[in-house]
Amino acid sequence: MNTIAEQVAPIAAASEVKVETPFRRFCTAFLDSKVATTALIVLGILIFMALFAPLISPTNPYDLAVVSILDSKMPPGTKSLDGVTFLLGTDGAGRDLVSAMIYGLRISLGVGVMSGIFAMAIGATVGLIAAYFGGRTENIIMRIVDIQLSFPAILVALILLAILGKGVDKITIALIIVQWAYYARTVRGSALVERNKEYIEAATCLAIGHRRILFRHLLPNCLPPLIVVGTIQTAHAISLEATLSFLGVGLPVSEPSLGLLISNGFDYMLSGKYWISFFPGIALLITIVSINLVGDQLRDVLNPRLDR
Amino acid sequence: MTAMLEVKDLTKNFVKRLDMAGKIAQKLGSSIREEVVHAVDTASFTVDKGEVVGLVGESGCGKSTLGRMIAGILPPTAGQISFKGVEFTSMTQEEGDAAALAIQMIFQDPFASLNPRMRVEEIIGEAPVIHGMTTMQEKANYVGETMERVGLGREYSRRYPHQFSGGQRQRIGIARALAVQPEFLVCDEAIAALDVSIQAQVINLFMDLRTDLDLTYLFISHDLSVVEHISDRLVIMYLGRIVETAPTDELFDKPNHPYTSALLNEVPRLDHRGIDYEPVSGEIPSPLDPPPGCHFHPRCPHAMDRCKAEIPVLREIAPGRLSACHLNDG
Numbered sequence: 001m002n003t004i005a006e007q008v009a010p011i012a013a014a015s016e017v018k019v020e021t022p023f024r025r026f027c028t029a030f031l032d033s034k035v036a037t038t039a040l041i042v043l044g045i046l047i048f049m050a051l052f053a054p055l056i057s058p059t060n061p062y063d064l065a066v067v068s069i070l071d072s073k074m075p076p077g078t079k080s081l082d083g084v085t086f087l088l089g090t091d092g093a094g095r096d097l098v099s100a101m102i103y104g105l106r107i108s109l110g111v112g113v114m115s116g117i118f119a120m121a122i123g124a125t126v127g128l129i130a131a132y133f134g135g136r137t138e139n140i141i142m143r144i145v146d147i148q149l150s151f152p153a154i155l156v157a158l159i160l161l162a163i164l165g166k167g168v169d170k171i172t173i174a175l176i177i178v179q180w181a182y183y184a185r186t187v188r189g190s191a192l193v194e195r196n197k198e199y200i201e202a203a204t205c206l207a208i209g210h211r212r213i214l215f216r217h218l219l220p221n222c223l224p225p226l227i228v229v230g231t232i233q234t235a236h237a238i239s240l241e242a243t244l245s246f247l248g249v250g251l252p253v254s255e256p257s258l259g260l261l262i263s264n265g266f267d268y269m270l271s272g273k274y275w276i277s278f279f280p281g282i283a284l285l286i287t288i289v290s291i292n293l294v295g296d297q298l299r300d301v302l303n304p305r306l307d308r
Numbered sequence: 309m310t311a312m313l314e315v316k317d318l319t320k321n322f323v324k325r326l327d328m329a330g331k332i333a334q335k336l337g338s339s340i341r342e343e344v345v346h347a348v349d350t351a352s353f354t355v356d357k358g359e360v361v362g363l364v365g366e367s368g369c370g371k372s373t374l375g376r377m378i379a380g381i382l383p384p385t386a387g388q389i390s391f392k393g394v395e396f397t398s399m400t401q402e403e404g405d406a407a408a409l410a411i412q413m414i415f416q417d418p419f420a421s422l423n424p425r426m427r428v429e430e431i432i433g434e435a436p437v438i439h440g441m442t443t444m445q446e447k448a449n450y451v452g453e454t455m456e457r458v459g460l461g462r463e464y465s466r467r468y469p470h471q472f473s474g475g476q477r478q479r480i481g482i483a484r485a486l487a488v489q490p491e492f493l494v495c496d497e498a499i500a501a502l503d504v505s506i507q508a509q510v511i512n513l514f515m516d517l518r519t520d521l522d523l524t525y526l527f528i529s530h531d532l533s534v535v536e537h538i539s540d541r542l543v544i545m546y547l548g549r550i551v552e553t554a555p556t557d558e559l560f561d562k563p564n565h566p567y568t569s570a571l572l573n574e575v576p577r578l579d580h581r582g583i584d585y586e587p588v589s590g591e592i593p594s595p596l597d598p599p600p601g602c603h604f605h606p607r608c609p610h611a612m613d614r615c616k617a618e619i620p621v622l623r624e625i626a627p628g629r630l631s632a633c634h635l636n637d638g
Contacts, residue, residue, distance in 0.1 A: 197420045197421075198415040198416070198417055198420045198421035199420065199421050199422055199423040199424075201376070201381045201413070201415070201421075202413065202415060202421055202481070202484065203423075204380070204381050205379050205380060205381055205408070205411075205412060205413050205485075206409070206412075206434070206435035206484070206488060207405055207408045207409055207435070207438075207439065208434065208435055208438060209438075212438075216434075217423055217426075220423075220425040220426075221423070221424065221425055
């Protein structure tokens with residue numbers, strides 16, 4: 001029988017050189033688009049800034065000893081009494097806007113990513129269970145998803161935050177609750193296709209447990225759409241958090257996210273002090289647009305039907 | 309001696325339930341009703357230890373459904389499956405697990421039947437580790453031995469399925485089944501998707517494994533010429549019902565059921581060279597709305613009035629031969 005193995009060996013060895021790994025093919029296809037590549041680089045810089053905010057930002061906006069009310073509402077480029085230049089000016093409390101934005105970005109991205117990860121974990125599990133077991137289980141789960149999705153996310157989040165109160169943890173919980181249903185529906189869709197393939201039947205036949213089939217066999221094959229929805233929903237979560245903060249229900253004033261910064265500056269908008277709202281707004285815009293561009297490109301690359 | 313596998317009155321219906329709108333329409337007097345497909349209809353047969361039984365029928369006749377019920381993938385609607393004399397539903401959890409592992413399935417599509425995101429080592433080695441046939445430490449060696457048994461080099465165990473050809477993938481599928489040390493293999497069109505040259509290799513592999521590992525086979529195929537060479541006995545199915553079973557030689561020499569005769573006429577043979585093949589006349593009826601009486605009567609050249617009304621019973625017409633046809637009655 002070894003002879004067969006020897007016969008096929010050269011063929012297989014040759015194909016290894018030719019066949020590029022799926023991951024490399026994916027990278028090449030992704031970098032094909034200049035816009036998406038730029039967006040990815042911008043996103044990388046933003047994430048870097050958010051992660052290393054204490055090292056990068058000129059001042060610590062949370063340190064009340066440094067913040068001086070005398071520096072409040074300074075236009076961009078002015079020097080403080082201590083000799084620090086406020087590149088983008090200061091806000092109403094006298095915080096350096098550059099520093100506040102870097103810290104705000106940290107909170108915005110943190111809340112968006114954390115809620116995205118938890119919502120994905122919950123939604124993916126529920127969606128897999130619905131698709132795999134089918135029948136009544138699926139009906140009940142998907143009707144809950146339908147009900148959840150029929151309410152506007154902002155409305156549900158507002159109600160939840162009115163009950164829960166303010167805080168980074170509270171807004172993360174609220175965002176998880178309004179978002180899990182999107183993941184559940186996406187995962188169920190692709191799991192329905194995968195569950196009828198023969199490798200799942202084979203796993204059943206090998207008496208592999210349900211949980212292992214769900215997470216080791218079904219889930220990895222449902223990942224591409226999940227990644228796409230994940231990026232786009234994260235951008236959505238960030239803008240939702242900004243909206244909620246702007247409305248004054250999300251975060252405490254002491255830890256401003258980008259949305260809260262915009263809200264704080266809104267009062268001074270008509271008195272000519274545009275920069276307090278303007279620059280955080282631009283930062284939020286760049287963040288959301290770059291995440292969405294990356295997400296769009298991921299969708300194009302991971303969708304086999306759009307294979308160019 | 310009890311048969312290794314005994315299937316008795318096995319039935320599988322697929323029901324498309326009415327939705328809310330349909331139920332309301334029915335209440336209001338519409339003729340709308342639940343659609344029921346009788347995929348398998350009271351099928352009974354036995355497979356003895358060491359035997360190779362071919363299950364033959366046109367596509368859509370329920371042979372794959374029958375195979376999946378035996379392999380434990382689909383639950384039957386009614387009827388019994390006994391393995392080594394013990395009925396499936398009366399087994400304890402432990403016996404059930406053992407029987408489930410002892411009956412393994414080889415699938416038709418070598419591309420869909422392997423998880424594309426697992427390495428070969430994981431595909432073959434996962435179940436044996438779970439069921440304690442090997443350990444995590446021994447896995448690499450165990451997988452290597454199993455791969456060599458089906459003619460694959462053990463050096464390929466770190467590859468993914470997409471790096472193999474169709475024939476090699478089918479070997480991986482066979483290795484996966486063999487890894488849990490089965491006694492009975494259900495091969496569902498296991499070679500239909502392969503190139504003709506590879507088909508012969510894989511069939512030879514099946515026959516080698518039969519002698520080496522003392523395996524019993526249920527070989528499902530739509531192609532009589534394939535199963536003719538490897539089967540000891542044939543079971544012919546038509547539209548969910550078994551119409552004839554007989555030892556392979558006798559069935560080819562003297563088919564009893566008109567459907568079997570029609571099928572045999574289609575097999576290309578050297579001694580039949582030069583004749584025009586006539587297809588079985590008519591289309592296979594929809595299993596949603598099968599004809600009454602004998603399912604084959606609309607296409608049968610010998611159909612009588614009785615065939616349209618009465619379902620023929622599968623009964624013994626000679627030792628070891630069963631057929632379901634009213635012609636045998638007189």
